[in-house]
Amino acid sequence: MIFTEPRLCDISVATGMLQNADGHYRKSYRDLTGLYADSEAFDAILAQKADAIAYEVTSYTPGAKTSDIIMGVTRMEPGKVGREYFLTRGHIHANGDRPEVYHTLSGRGVMQMESPEGEVRLVEMGPQQVCYVPPYWIHRSVNIGDDDLVMFFAYPADSGQDYGIIERSGGMRVRIMDDGRGGWVAEDNPAWRNRTPDEVASILNRAEAMA
């Protein structure tokens, strides 16, 4: 038996990156086209910094099995599109029966979650708070602060990501907006359509098929 070697990775909170990582991807503002309610405000941002980094992820992947855990760091810029706080694209795990842990290292965020049946959970997180995202919840993070939101995360390596689930429903059920008093408020997304019982069943069946 060859045992996997341990791995030590430093986290740079200042740069929002995992060092000694083996994976790195960046999302530009252009990559986030279509996610925000205020398309005029978004176009104004694109005109200024379409190719700037909106958020980036550095990670270490030790293997591909359920028993392997991918770990990493995500860093998201602060800001708003109109009144809507910057967010990550969000996803459900393709193998829905897989959880994730998020630990806020710096900044302030909301972990926005939505069940396949349309239930909403919003967990505000500050430094040194950890959120357990249970299996089957669609999840995205939202930067509600004035600084970078830097979070450590870990999830089973065979989770996979289905990004289309949000698009297919017209976005997530609520949007995290500036409340005008320095805080945030969740407002209903009028474009949102709930998933049908067949779609919900297919999410659950897909997880069973992959198990």
Ligand SMILES: [Fe+2]
């Ligand atoms: Fe995830």
